[in-house]
Amino acid sequence: MSSIDRRPPVRRYEHGSRVPGWDEAVDLTKPPATVPDPALTPVPEELRAAIEAEMAKYPDRKSASIPALHLAQRHHGWCSPEAIKQVACVMRLTPAYLTSVASFYDMFYLQPKPKHDVYVCTNITCSLLGADELYERMCEAAEGHDISVRGFECLGACDIGPMASVDGEYVGPLNLDDPKLIVEDIEAGRPVLEHKQLRRRAVADAKGRVDDFDGIAPVGQEGN
Amino acid sequence: MPHLLFDRIDEPGLNTIPVYERRGGYSALRKALQMPPEAIVEELSQSGIRGRGGAGFKMGQKASFLPKGEMAKYLTCNADESEPGTFKDRELMQKSPHTLIEGIIITTYATGIHHAFIYIRGEYQLQADILDAAVAEAEAAGYLGENILGSGHSLKLVVHRGAGAYICGEETGLLDSLEGKRGNPRLKPPFPAIEGLYAGPTLVNNVETLGTVPTIINMGGADYAKIGTEGSTGTKLISVSGDVQRPGNYEIELGISSREIIYGLCGGPKPGRTVKMWFPGGSSSPVLLEQDLDLSYDFDTLAKAGSMLGSGAIIVVDDSHSAFEVMQKVVKFYAHESCGKCVPCREGTNWTNKFLARIEAGESTPMDLDILASVQSQIIGNCLCVLGDAMAMPVGSIVAKFRDELEAEIEAARERANALPLTDTEDLLALSAH
Numbered sequence: 001m002s003s004i005d006r007r008p009p010v011r012r013y014e015h016g017s018r019v020p021g022w023d024e025a026v027d028l029t030k031p032p033a034t035v036p037d038p039a040l041t042p043v044p045e046e047l048r049a050a051i052e053a054e055m056a057k058y059p060d061r062k063s064a065s066i067p068a069l070h071l072a073q074r075h076h077g078w079c080s081p082e083a084i085k086q087v088a089c090v091m092r093l094t095p096a097y098l099t100s101v102a103s104f105y106d107m108f109y110l111q112p113k114p115k116h117d118v119y120v121c122t123n124i125t126c127s128l129l130g131a132d133e134l135y136e137r138m139c140e141a142a143e144g145h146d147i148s149v150r151g152f153e154c155l156g157a158c159d160i161g162p163m164a165s166v167d168g169e170y171v172g173p174l175n176l177d178d179p180k181l182i183v184e185d186i187e188a189g190r191p192v193l194e195h196k197q198l199r200r201r202a203v204a205d206a207k208g209r210v211d212d213f214d215g216i217a218p219v220g221q222e223g224n
Numbered sequence: 225m226p227h228l229l230f231d232r233i234d235e236p237g238l239n240t241i242p243v244y245e246r247r248g249g250y251s252a253l254r255k256a257l258q259m260p261p262e263a264i265v266e267e268l269s270q271s272g273i274r275g276r277g278g279a280g281f282k283m284g285q286k287a288s289f290l291p292k293g294e295m296a297k298y299l300t301c302n303a304d305e306s307e308p309g310t311f312k313d314r315e316l317m318q319k320s321p322h323t324l325i326e327g328i329i330i331t332t333y334a335t336g337i338h339h340a341f342i343y344i345r346g347e348y349q350l351q352a353d354i355l356d357a358a359v360a361e362a363e364a365a366g367y368l369g370e371n372i373l374g375s376g377h378s379l380k381l382v383v384h385r386g387a388g389a390y391i392c393g394e395e396t397g398l399l400d401s402l403e404g405k406r407g408n409p410r411l412k413p414p415f416p417a418i419e420g421l422y423a424g425p426t427l428v429n430n431v432e433t434l435g436t437v438p439t440i441i442n443m444g445g446a447d448y449a450k451i452g453t454e455g456s457t458g459t460k461l462i463s464v465s466g467d468v469q470r471p472g473n474y475e476i477e478l479g480i481s482s483r484e485i486i487y488g489l490c491g492g493p494k495p496g497r498t499v500k501m502w503f504p505g506g507s508s509s510p511v512l513l514e515q516d517l518d519l520s521y522d523f524d525t526l527a528k529a530g531s532m533l534g535s536g537a538i539i540v541v542d543d544s545h546s547a548f549e550v551m552q553k554v555v556k557f558y559a560h561e562s563c564g565k566c567v568p569c570r571e572g573t574n575w576t577n578k579f580l581a582r583i584e585a586g587e588s589t590p591m592d593l594d595i596l597a598s599v600q601s602q603i604i605g606n607c608l609c610v611l612g613d614a615m616a617m618p619v620g621s622i623v624a625k626f627r628d629e630l631e632a633e634i635e636a637a638r639e640r641a642n643a644l645p646l647t648d649t650e651d652l653l654a655l656s657a658h
Binding site for chain 1: 385471
């Protein structure tokens with residue numbers, strides 16, 4: 001049995017399980033929050049107008065919950081309890097409902113987060129091309145800066161893998177020196193890695209291209 | 225081979241109406257508005273076009289399922305392109321958004337729909353902004369809104385941004401998400417064509433499918449059906465990525481050989497490397513091997529080979545990668561994206577993920593691969609949607625096709641972890657006989 005003893009002890013999480021928990025525990029001592037009273041819930045005027053404009057687009061106002069959460073997150077920096085309460089007040093929904101929606105989607109943050117977002121794609125194609133190491137480099141480069149770095153599921157840009165979305169701007173293919181440049185560009189408020197932006201890249205299919213396209217050649221066809 | 229969607233798509237300004245019209249844009253709409261709506265559905269049926277999103281269902285048939293007459297009906301364009309390896313709709317929407325908008329207007333006219341939505345994934349911010357601008361432009365030009373070009377048809381088109389959830393690409397999950405809920409799939413039937421968005425009949429189509437509609441109207445369904453093979457008509461946008469030298473989006477005629485795509489168009493793996501396996505239709509499709517490269521790239525041939533054409537996303541893996549590494553990435557993705565509604569998928573994806581971690585930690589034995597395979601077969605067909613199946617199918621195929629390599633990986637991991645050496649069953653039996 002001695003060889004079993006040499007194994008490291010099983011790591012356990014706080015709740016005693018070998019796997020991390022799914023959700024935060026609910027505080028059962030608090031009464032459930034109702035639809036906020038407009039008289040007691042101040043909502044910034046521009047946020048209210050923007051949410052109401054979204055609601056007007058749909059046959060059912062509830063459809064605007066995701067666009068409204070996007071707006072509130074942009075306004076408050078994250079989906080804070082206050083942000084959720086404001087959306088709930090304008091949309092006439094309960095905060096619990098909106099929290100259930102916000103917690104479902106990867107792009108909503110229910111915890112405070114740094115100002116800038118870097119999503120490094122770590123899905124199949126990108127990881128075949130070295131995304132895991134890139135992600136680690138990105139984390140190192142962002143340390144001490146107001147930047148959140150996340151490994152993200154397929155961002156739909158495998159043609160430029162390994163790639164990242166920096167505040168929504170797709171850049172790639174990235175090498176291990178790029179994380180430093182990305183952080184520099186973010187800090188300087190410049191467009192990020194302009195020579196690697198997807199928006200300026202030509203299509204890979206030769207018949208899709210035109211002579212007067214002033215863009216970046218597709219990956220692997222730089223010489224053509 | 226004709227280029228129908230990607231023909232000179234890089235032309236600057238193609239995302240605006242003046243350039244799009246100069247290239248013949250919106251002429252299909254004018255032609256369609258002169259036709260009776262049923263005739264358009266008939267053209268779509270005749271074209272034989274199959275859905276470009278993954279399931280490959282015949283578009284004309286789907287449109288004909290919608291009840292006729294005036295009622296609250298909806299069209300939802302599925303632009304939640306999240307299948308790993310897929311990025312074709314992104315290029316189409318970014319460079320030629322009016323192709324999609326024109327297709328949507330024609331389809332709604334044919335089916336008597338007055339409300340349409342484009343559900344685009346939240347990460348595609350650039351493409352969503354371009355679509356927003358294109359919709360505003362089309363409204364100003366009279367292509368959207370009331371009484372389009374004097375035809376009496378009216379249409380309101382809304383671009384709806386998602387917020388990062390793979391499951392919202394599943395049509396009923398998408399509808400729930402569009403209604404402002406968590407994107408949980410629904411029980412089918414009723415199918416969306418009968419009871420979909422806001423409980424009204426709803427047509428859900430992929431970007432590329434709708435984007436092909438103007439071409440079909442211009443060419444005529446019968447002529448379109450001459451392109452490609454009998455069961456897979458037309459051209460297809462494919463996204464090729466991974467270990468190839470020229471990754472990217474290409475438009476191909478369905479039925480060309482897969483080798484022609486991977487080696488001819490994309491240059492194959494780096495010199496000195498060979499194709500170890502390839503996903504023919506996104507990460508959800510069972511993997512194929514190098515010997516399958518001569519298969520014709522169409523819906524029926526790939527289905528017969530035990531895989532699928534799916535979204536047309538080819539991921540090539542060369543021999544520098546281990547099968548275990550690929551499997552682990554696939555599984556991690558589906559475990560993360562399972563919505564949690566159905567037990568076999570929620571538990572199955574997460575169990576598989578933990579199980580692979582056990583293999584990596586050297587706590588597993590080769591016998592466990594049988595359990596792994598059996599769990600996959602218990603997920604398939606047992607959930608409301610196919611997300612669980614989408615993990616189980618490639619994982620099952622990797623276990624079946626790379627069993628020796630996985631067993632060697634398990635042994636190697638045990639050695640690394642200094643675990644007890646494995647004993648052959650015969651030795652144990654011999655031992656107990658004493």
